[in-house]
Every structure is written in C-alpha cells, then in structure tokens.
Amino acid sequence: MRRRTKHDSRLLIVGATSKLAQETARLYAPGSRLFLVGRDGERLAAVGSDLEARGCRVAAFQLDMNRTEDCKAMVMAAAEFLVEIDVALLAHGVLPDQSQCESSPELVREVLEINTVSTLCLLVPLAAHFERQGHGCIAVLGSVAGDRGRRSNYTYGASKAAVAVYLQGLRSRLFASGVSVVTIKPGPVDTPMTAHMDKTPLFASPRRVARSIQRAISRRRAVAYAPGYWRGIMWVIRLVPERVLRHLSL
Amino acid sequence: MTSKGRWRDRYASWGRFPVANPADVIPVVWRSGVLPLGKLERPVLPYGRGRSYGDSCLNNGGHLLDTAGLDRFIAFDRERGLLTCEAGVTLEQILDLVVPEGWFLPVTPGTKHVSVGGAIAHDVHGKNHHVRGTFGCYVRSFELLRSDGSRWLCSPAENADFYRATIGGMGLTGLILWAEVDLRPIDGPLIDTERIRFDSLEEFFELSAGSDQSHEYTVAWVDSAAKGKKLGRGHFIRGNHAPGESPQRGRRKTRPRLTVPFDAPTWLLSRFTVQLLNGAYYRFQPRKRVRRVTSYETFFYPLDFLSDWNRLYGKRGFLQFQCVVPNEVGEAAVAELLGVAARSGRASFLTVLKVFGEAESPGLISFPKPGVTLALDFPFDGRPTLELFAEMERVVREVDGTVYPAKDACMTGESFRVFFPRWKEFSRYVDPAFSSSFWDRVSLESDAT
Numbered sequence: 266m267r268r269r270t271k272h273d274s275r276l277l278i279v280g281a282t283s284k285l286a287q288e289t290a291r292l293y294a295p296g297s298r299l300f301l302v303g304r305d306g307e308r309l310a311a312v313g314s315d316l317e318a319r320g321c322r323v324a325a326f327q328l329d330m331n332r333t334e335d336c337k338a339m340v341m342a343a344a345e346f347l348v349e350i351d352v353a354l355l356a357h358g359v360l361p362d363q364s365q366c367e368s369s370p371e372l373v374r375e376v377l378e379i380n381t382v383s384t385l386c387l388l389v390p391l392a393a394h395f396e397r398q399g400h401g402c403i404a405v406l407g408s409v410a411g412d413r414g415r416r417s418n419y420t421y422g423a424s425k426a427a428v429a430v431y432l433q434g435l436r437s438r439l440f441a442s443g444v445s446v447v448t449i450k451p452g453p454v455d456t457p458m459t460a461h462m463d464k465t466p467l468f469a470s471p472r473r474v475a476r477s478i479q480r481a482i483s484r485r486r487a488v489a490y491a492p493g494y495w496r497g498i499m500w501v502i503r504l505v506p507e508r509v510l511r512h513l514s515l
Numbered sequence: 516m517t518s519k520g521r522w523r524d525r526y527a528s529w530g531r532f533p534v535a536n537p538a539d540v541i542p543v544v545w546r547s548g549v550l551p552l553g554k555l556e557r558p559v560l561p562y563g564r565g566r567s568y569g570d571s572c573l574n575n576g577g578h579l580l581d582t583a584g585l586d587r588f589i590a591f592d593r594e595r596g597l598l599t600c601e602a603g604v605t606l607e608q609i610l611d612l613v614v615p616e617g618w619f620l621p622v623t624p625g626t627k628h629v630s631v632g633g634a635i636a637h638d639v640h641g642k643n644h645h646v647r648g649t650f651g652c653y654v655r656s657f658e659l660l661r662s663d664g665s666r667w668l669c670s671p672a673e674n675a676d677f678y679r680a681t682i683g684g685m686g687l688t689g690l691i692l693w694a695e696v697d698l699r700p701i702d703g704p705l706i707d708t709e710r711i712r713f714d715s716l717e718e719f720f721e722l723s724a725g726s727d728q729s730h731e732y733t734v735a736w737v738d739s740a741a742k743g744k745k746l747g748r749g750h751f752i753r754g755n756h757a758p759g760e761s762p763q764r765g766r767r768k769t770r771p772r773l774t775v776p777f778d779a780p781t782w783l784l785s786r787f788t789v790q791l792l793n794g795a796y797y798r799f800q801p802r803k804r805v806r807r808v809t810s811y812e813t814f815f816y817p818l819d820f821l822s823d824w825n826r827l828y829g830k831r832g833f834l835q836f837q838c839v840v841p842n843e844v845g846e847a848a849v850a851e852l853l854g855v856a857a858r859s860g861r862a863s864f865l866t867v868l869k870v871f872g873e874a875e876s877p878g879l880i881s882f883p884k885p886g887v888t889l890a891l892d893f894p895f896d897g898r899p900t901l902e903l904f905a906e907m908e909r910v911v912r913e914v915d916g917t918v919y920p921a922k923d924a925c926m927t928g929e930s931f932r933v934f935f936p937r938w939k940e941f942s943r944y945v946d947p948a949f950s951s952s953f954w955d956r957v958s959l960e961s962d963a964t
Contacts, residue, residue, distance in 0.1 A: 314588070318590055318598075318600075
C-alpha cells in the first residue's frame with residue numbers, strides 16, 4: 266500500500282483550548298510554529314506557554330467564533346505568522362445535553378451557531394486562502410454522532426453532519442488546487458467536556474485520539490475515524506434499518 | 516448509578532484499601548478558573564493520580580478536585596534547569612520533556628506516574644535521600660488556592676509558613692495550582708547500576724555506609740521469606756548517573772509493556788506464592804555482584820512497566836507499611852519488624868530498605884528524617900492484617916520512629932500525634948473547607964488531648 270505521509274510544522278489551530286486540540290498540538294512539538302485561536306485569552310495563554318515550553322513558536326489570536334466577520338482577519342494574521350499554512354485544524358465546538366436540547370430552542374440555535382454556522386463561515390476565507398496557496402490541508406473535527414441520528418445526541422449529531430456534507434463538497438473543489446480536506450470523526454473521548462458522563466469502554470483517551478488525528482492529517486485521509494475502530498462500529502450502526510433503530514436507545 | 520458509588524473505582528487509592536465513595540468529583544482544568552470551593556457543603560480534597568497507597572488521597576463522602584486537567588507546562592528554562600508547570604503534570608511528562616535536554620528530577624520516587632502536586636503534598640523521597648533530601652527541597656515556589664478564593668504565592672521568602680505547611684501537607688492546606696521546580700543536569704539517560712547480594716542486616720548496613728559517599732542512589736530489596744539466620748538477606752542496589760546515549764533505541768516509547776487487565780484471584784499472592792517468589796528472586800542472582808548500565812526507567816521505575824500492578828492483589832486490595840526508625844536502633848528495630856511480620860504468618864511481597872540522610876526538608880510534617888526506612892506490602896486479609904499493622908506501629912512508636920502517611924490506612928490518631936509532634940501547628944494551616952479520609956481518621960479526636 267502506498268502511504269505518503271507529510272511532515273507538517275506550520276499549523277493554524279482553531280479551538281486551541283479544547284482538550285483534543287491541545288493533545289494534538291503537543292504531538293507536533295517540538296520545532297513547530299503554531300497559530301492558536303480561541304475565545305478565552307487566559308486559557309489561550311496557558312495553552313500557548315505549555316507549547317512554548319515544549320519547544321514550539323507560538324502566536325495566539327483571541328476570537329469569538331460567532332463573529333464571522335473577524336474570521337478573515339484571523340486567517341490573514343495566521344498566514345502572516347506561519348508564512349505558509351501546512352495544516353488548519355478546526356477543533357472548536359460544544360457538546361450539549363440532549364435532553365436540554367429537547368426543551369430549549371435557544372440551546373439548539375447556540376449549538377448550531379457554534380458547531381455548524383461558525384465552522385462553515387470560517388471555511389469560506391480559509392478555503393480561499395488555501396486555494397491561492399496551492400497546497401496544505403484543512404482538517405475539521407466532526408463526530409461519529411454525525412453519521413447517524415441517534416436518540417442520545419441527535420442535535421449534536423445534526424450539527425456535525427452538516428459540516429461533514431459541506432466538507433465533501435469542499436474536498437472536490439479544493440482537490441484541483443492540491444489542497445486536502447480531512448474530515449475526522451472522533452468517538453467519545455475522556456475529556457472535561459464529558460467529565461460527568463458514565464465512562465464506557467468505548468471512551469478513548471485524548472492522547473490516543475490525538476494520535477489518530479495526527480495520522481489522518483499526515484496521510485491526508487479524506488475521512489478518518491479516531492480511534493480507527495469507530496469506522497467498523499459506525500458502519501454497522503449506519504446499516505441498522507430505521508424501523509429497528511427507533512426501538513433502540515443508542 | 517449503582518449503590519456501590521459512581522466514582523469508587525475511578526478514584527481509588529493505589530492500595531485500594533480502604534474503599535471510599537466521594538460524593539462528587541470536580542474536574543479542575545484551568546489554573547485561571549474560579550472554583551466554588553467556599554460554597555460546597557462537604558469537605559473537599561485535591562486528587563492527582565491516586566498513587567498514595569492508603570487513604571490520604573481519599574475523601575469519603577466529600578468532594579474530590581481531579582487535577583488531571585492541570586497538565587500544562589508553564590516555562591522550561593533550558594539553560595538554568597528550572598521548570599514551572601501546573602500541579603497535575605506527572606513526573607513522566609516532565610522526564611519526557613527534560614531528559615532529552617540533559618536535565619533530570621533531583622528527587623524521584625519509585626513511580627513516575629505521580630503528579631507534581633501529589634509529590635509536593637507528600638514530600639516524596641527517592642533512592643538518593645541520603646545526598647539530596649526530599650522533593651520539597653527543590654520546590655522554589657507554588658501557588659496555593661484557598662477555599663475563600665484567595666491565591667497565595669508561596670516560597671521560602673514569601674508566605675513561608677504556608678510554604679512549609681503545604682510541603683508534606685497532604686493536600687489539606689489548599690489546592691496547589693502550579694509549582695516551580697529545580698532540575699539537575701545529567702550527561703545522559705543512563706544509570707551505572709551495581710547489584711550486590713547480602714546475607715544479613717549487618718552486611719546491609721555495611722554496604723549502605725560504604726556506598727553513601729560513592730553512590731547517589733542506594734536501596735535494598737529484602738527477602739521477606741527468609742527466617743532465622745537468613746533474616747535480612749537481600750539485594751543491595753546502588754547507582755550513579757552515567758554519560759552516554761541510550762543504546763540504539765533512541766526514541767523508545769516509555770509506555771508500559773504489560774498491563775494487568777483484571778483483578779487477580781486472591782490466591783495469586785498468597786503467603787506461599789509470595790515466599791516462593793521472594794526466595795526465587797533472591798537466588799535469581801547467583802553471583803555476589805553484578806554491574807551493568809541501564810536506562811533510568813529500568814533503574815527507577817521497574818514496576819511502571821507493568822501497568823495497574825496493584826490489581827495483582829485482587830479485589831481485596833493491599834496495604835503498605837513504611838516507617839523510619841532512628842539510626843541508633845536501626846538494625847534491631849528493622850530485625851524486630853521483619854520478625855513481627857514473619858511470625859504473623861503473612862508474607863510481604865515487596866520489602867524495601869534504605870538509609871535516609873541528614874538533609875532537612877522544608878515541610879512542617881514531612882515524613883523523612885535521619886534513620887532507616889523499611890517498607891512492606893501485604894494483601895489485605897481483614898482483621899489479622901490490621902492486627903499486624905497495629906503491632907508494627909507499636910514497635911515503631913517504642914523506638915521513636917515515624918510511619919509514612921502517604922502509605923498508611925491504619926495508624927491511630929494518637930500515633931499520628933506522636934509521630935508528628937508539630938501536627939498542632941500544622942492544623943492551623945489546614946483549609947477549613949478541606950479534609951481527607953486520612954485527616955478525618957487521625958484528627959477527629961484531636962481536641963481530646
């Protein structure tokens with residue numbers, strides 16, 4: 266099997282204060298240049314100094330992802346600091362409680378704003394930049410939840426499914442200019458975001474998922490599951506007929 | 516959740532005895548964040564990696580602050596060997612970062628899976644105590660978050676009283692958010708190791724005295740199955756940092772090679788198998804003296820290669836007894852403790868002996884002091900085990916020794932106050948919202964005295 270792996274060292278990371286983004290960024294240390302984007306300045310500084318201590322050159326950019334008008338300026342600042350962007354990793358997002366989503370339209374809107382709208386809006390200037398640049402990789406964290414609507418998390422799943430479909434189209438558009446688009450679908454991860462869930466054996470450590478993310482990026486996969494065994498699980502879940510699935514509380 | 520408690524297995528102590536059910540677990544992820552510590556109805560305790568053997572990391576019925584998310588470095592000065600990091604960073608993460616740059620921890624315990632916060636809170640020691648003292652000696656400063664929301668920068672110069680109370684303070688004085696730690700230079704990741712078989716305690720003390728000057732690291736394993744004339748035989752292990760690179764496997768990953776995937780049946784480490792294994796291990800080295808150069812991991816962390824090894828003791832868990840006894844009575848007291856253990860019909864799986872040095876720790880109630888330290892492991896068998904521990908505790912009290920709280924699940928409040936005469940001074944610095952199962956146990960009757 267032919268495996269071309271790329272050694273990326275200039276990364277733009279959006280949602281850099283998320284646990285998965287932090288663990289992934291650490292895998293690129295030392296010696297990388299990292300442009301970190303996040304909403305909370307103090308947290309961003311904490312993540313930045315950690316990566317600096319590990320031997321990276323770091324710049325931080327504070328941005329509320331809902332302010333789509335600021336995204337273009339952010340991409341320009343990243344391009345200025347990194348010179349060439351090898352990888353743009355989009356790792357921001359929220360995981361809402363499904364039962365709350367069932368009674369609060371405001372929460373549904375919020376989830377879709379941050380997980381879907383802000384991601385797609387950011388991809389407009391980002392895709393344009395990569396198209397001009399003519400190489401590199403846009404990697405976006407989706408979720409296994411986006412593969413099939415399930416009772417336990419369909420609001421979150423819907424917000425991620427939209428992104429996955431968008432990326433399919435973007436992938437063919439950017440293919441011509443030599444830019445890869447990688448959709449990464451992590452399963453449940455043992456992070457602060459899931460601290461109060463009961464942990465099943467399917468929960469993976471952030472470190473392990475980060476390794477899968479890095480591998481997917483360096484091999485320029487189109488769609489990657491993290492860890493890889495989720496490909497098999499979701500293949501089965503997608504095959505379950507609706508009239509069976511509606512009886513299950515998955 | 517089930518009646519056994521949602522957090523019980525995930526937030527256990529290393530010995531898995533006693534069993535405790537925290538009411539809730541609060542993950543601490545950002546050092547800048549605000550924690551509602553003052554508003555909690557129950558006492559709270561920081562929880563790092565759960566490597567304390569007894570109940571000093573447990574808080575039955577209370578809240579735990581899980582510091583695993585505080586895992587960031589803050590600064591690493593590669594020229595001066597100075598590391599600042601958050602309290603949940605483990606020694607493993609530190610070594611992975613600093614060893615390739617020619618630095619090492621000045622003091623390391625027998626596992627690298629402990630957090631910096633836990634290492635400070637128990638003022639841990641290592642095989643080089645006789646030359647370097649405890650971990651706390653190398654902590655330049657740290658930030659302490661109290662339940663009233665105040666943050667204290669503690670160092671020997673600033674808030675020195677809180678600095679001294681927190682080092683060895685078992686997490687009771689507040690939450691350590693980050694710390695600044697001195698490193699020491701090394702020429703490479705290797706240790707020049709020598710293993711010498713000894714046949715008696717007398718020989719051990721000769722070897723130890725003879726190695727104090729020449730070797731930075733000394734420790735001994737004792738064959739706990741040996742009785743009578745053979746009592747106190749074992750292997751003396753000593754080493755020094757050696758120059759050179761790791762032989763060919765430059766980037767060997769330090770992950771465990773083996774895992775214990777489930778609780779072993781209790782007969783696995785019964786008295787007979789333990790005696791058998793100890794005797795076999797003693798004979799495993801037929802030659803008197805073996806010298807070789809090993810990686811630092813093999814030398815310092817032999818048990819880390821078997822992850823979750825505490826499961827070998829099965830569901831019942833195990834207890835460790837570690838004490839220090841004064842040098843003048845060292846040999847007699849160690850012989851008596853080994854004798855008490857042997858007579859009880861219980862066999863210790865792993866018995867470790869070391870002579871501490873004179874270096875004084877900044878900690879107010881730190882465990883290490885000049886003398887001989889002995890550590891024994893026993894599977895928990897109910898009352899007979901507790902009786903054995905009470906007997907050993909009595910021996911230690913008679914000779915003016917001290918039992919190590921980080922390993923303890925049994926000592927009485929009265930013994931604690933005898934072992935740590937400065938406990939009253941210490942208790943003034945305990946945060947009113949903080950407590951632990953250990954502290955509940957040893958301080959409850961404190962007003963009676």
